Amino acid sequence: MAIIRASNLTYTYPFAEKPAFKNVNLEIERGEFVLLTGPSGCGKTTLCRCFNGLIPHFYGGTLEGEIIVAGLKPSEHAIYEMAQHVGFVFQNPENQLFALTVEKDVAFGLENLGLPRDEIRRRVDWALKVTGIYDLKDRAPFELSGGQQQRVAIASVLAMQPEIIVLDEPTSFLDPLSAKSILEVIHRLNRELNITVILVEHRLDLAARYASRVIVMDEGQIILDEEPRKAFLEEKTKMVGVGIPKVVRLYLLLREDGINLSRVPLSPDEAAESIVEVLESDRG
Amino acid sequence: MGQNGAGKTTLVKHFNGLLKPSKGRVLIDGIDTRHVSVATLARKVGFVFQNPDHQLFSETVEDEVSFALKNFGFDEKTISERVEKVLNILDLTHYRKSSPFMLSGGERKRVALASVLSWDPKILILDEPTIGQDSYQKERLRQFIMQLNQQGKTVIIVTHDVEFVTECEPRIILMKNGRIIADGDAREILTDPNLVSEASLVLPEITQVFMRLNDYGFPRNVIGVYEAKRLILERLSGGFMR
Structure with a gap:
């Protein structure tokens, strides 16, 4: 269903x-x-x-x-109630963080649910580890970088164990490197925790x-x-x-000139692979 | 460009006197920022903040955009002409009577930009103008910025948007930990893997493709899709025939 x-x-x-x-x-x-x-x-x-x-x-x-x-x-x-099923992460992490330490921010939702102390402890540690910020747990959210803050925001909704x-x-x-690592965290939540x-x-x-x-x-x-x-x-x-991504635009531009890459690339790696195939077959 | 917290916004806040240097000096068009008010500098330097909610306050989009013009003492006719023009350029005409706070994040951002462009400052500072903009709005914004630049305006953009930058090909100043670590043209800087990672950026997508094609004799410093297409076509046998 x-x-x-x-x-x-x-x-x-x-x-x-x-x-x-x-x-x-x-x-x-x-x-x-x-x-x-x-x-x-x-x-x-x-x-x-x-x-x-x-x-x-x-x-x-x-x-x-x-x-x-x-x-x-x-x-x-x-x-x-809905928050226990659906976690929400906003554009600007500053808008959703407020506690004095990362750990407290992540624990806040769970405390509000009135969960037992051990359970809160367990879930907070788990969420901090999954998002790779366990070492930051005693830091203040407002002194962290934007990328780290966004991880805290994700950890705080993850602790609720939403589906x-x-x-x-x-x-x-976020700067592009932080953006990339956030997307990798999200991808892992999807793949490993379904x-x-x-x-x-x-x-x-x-x-x-x-x-x-x-x-x-x-x-x-x-x-x-x-x-x-x-x-x-x-x-x-x-x-x-x-x-649309630049690599897809390149795919479309090449197609206009009769060069058909084997698939629509979704990353530079895939684009490079397909272009190499074309170059190799051209050499015959 | 540079990572979160590198000091980019702090630096540009010196350009309209919002911040004064604790050491050294900043000259804007020959004027020492320590000796004039922000209001005086504002006539020359327009500043659009990253977060539009830090600058919007009026009840309607139209009031917002005409506010500065009224303060600078422009006459009614000029004000209405300018407002008309700038709302049109930024695709906001249909929101004229709306409250800025009812608009989406991307739209509020354009209202903030409109309110600054309206008085036609010589120098334009845009802090992260592409955040929340879809690609259609981004392309409009890009064309508009390029046009202002061609008309002789100085444009300073703080941004993380690498792909947007590859389409503008500006001079790039890279910052890290409060220092300038590089200053040069876009192609040179954005295709240097060490500089790019030091500044927490990523290489442009097309550059990443060509770095992987280096064994096939392609150059590494490719940033645009059209040049990428041309290079690949040239390499294929009979490429000149196509």
């Missing part, structure tokens, strides 16, 4: 003239790594807010249709290689839902201004 299922979902913010998205139908299976993208203002962040009940509980407005997340209807369960993690442009404030990942991103160059599926939204609707290699070839993807 799908871990997220939305049927004819339509949402309108309070005082808004038109819906942020309408008639969205979507099924996401457990263990998928979904890349959700589309032009700014297309409704992708709004859609994610429905997964953990921020909509309608926090934002109000009108939600029509049906959504079921991890077997629950978010509108019928408090946000703190789903939603990340809204988690790397955009956590369902929904990653909202504009920059697909670093993220495309990890995704099993790309969903493109435009003007409040899902306009494309494909595996990455196919999604990047679609005219629609280009039309709405999704930034």
